Structures are given as structure tokens and as C-alpha cells.
Amino acid sequence: MDQREFARKVAERAGLSREEAADLTRATLSTLAHRLSSGEARHLALFLPESLKESVPRRDKQERFGVKDFVDRVSSRTGLNDRETTQGIRAAMTTLREVVGDEVFSHVVSQLPAEFQGLTEGTA
Template sequence: MDDREFFQAVADRTQLSRQEAADVTRATLETLAARLSAGEARDLASELPERLREALRRGRDEMEVFDVDESIRRVRERTGLSETEAGRGVRAVLATLREAVSREEYDHAMSQLGSEFARMAETTP
């Protein structure tokens, strides 16, 4: 899956424009990068197209711990979307990520993010 296909899948799942889908994708990946260890973010990035890898490389300092609500808040701040749109966006990016990378890599990332994040991807149409 290339970056355009990824953005289109997110747009289809959220009913956002392609530009909004691209923005929410980057914001979600940047937010997830803060929750993942540097090694896991790097491994996940290795299975994504170059333009999406960049988002997982930004802001890599220490691994932070925060919940789904905080993730949505951070995505909302980065994109200017409403809370509902940002929540749909995070769910759509997680679901699309599940399709775009290997099952093994997705499961590794979810093991660090936690079951709350994995459930979000499962509840996406």
C-alpha cells in the first residue's frame, strides 16, 4: 500500500477530504510514535511508505504513556479537527495501519500501545 492508497482508505473510513485524511494520518502516526519505543517505531516505519515513515520518526525522545483520549486530544490539536472527527481519524488510521503492515509488526505495536488502542481499530467500519 502506498501513501496515496493509505490516505484514501482513511478518507473512505472517515468521510473526510483526502487532505484532512492525510493530515489526520500524519498526526496520528506522530502521536503513536510518542507512545512506542524507538525500536518499535522504527520497525513499524520500515513497513510503511517513505512519506508515512517520516511521521513515525518525528519527536523521538522518551517513550510517553498516555491513553486513547489523550491521543485523540493531541491529534485534534495537530489537525484542527473536531473531537469526533479526530476520534474517527485515529480509528481509521489504526485500521488502515493493520492492513498496511504485517500482522506480526501490527501486533508488536499494539502490544506496546495497549488493548484500548487495538479495540479502536476493531470498531472501525
């Protein structure tokens, strides 16, 4: 799946335009990468389409922040409201799971606190 197909699926699932979905996808991946250990973020990037790998920044340190801050960070980068952002993140996570597979996705989710379940549950 390439970046356009990824964004198309996110757009359909979240009820966003393709441009909004593409922006949201990049913002979600970047914010997620900051929440993961550097090793897990690098591992995740290996499974992404080439054009989305740049959305996963290389860093040395894992940041600690909760769901509200996650949504706020993505929202501030996309200009979407909280509801649109939350739906978009769920759609991006569903699509991410399809792209990277259950095992890689489970490793990613295992690094997130339980409060993130609302963003990652039902992403089958």
C-alpha cells in the same frame, strides 16, 4: 500502498476529505510513535510507504499517555473535532494494519494499554 492511497482509504473509512485524511494520518503516526518504544517505532517505520516514514519521529524515550490525550494531540494537529478525530484514528489504524500486516500491527498494539482497544479493535 503509497501515501495517497493510504490517505484515500482513511478518507473513505472516516468520511473525511483526502486532505484531512492525509493530515490525520501523519498526526496519528507521529502520536503513535511517541507512545511506542523507540525500537518499536523504528520497526513500524520500516513497513510504511517511504513518504510516511518521516511521520514517525526518532526519539529516545517512550511517552505514557492515555486515549483522551492521544485523541487530543491528533485533534490539535488536524483541527478536527473529537468525533472526527476518533473515527479518523480508527480508519488510520485499520489502514495501517493492512499496510504493515497482522504480526507488526500486533507488536504495535501490544505496547498500548487496554484502553486503546477502542481505537484498534475491529481493524481487520
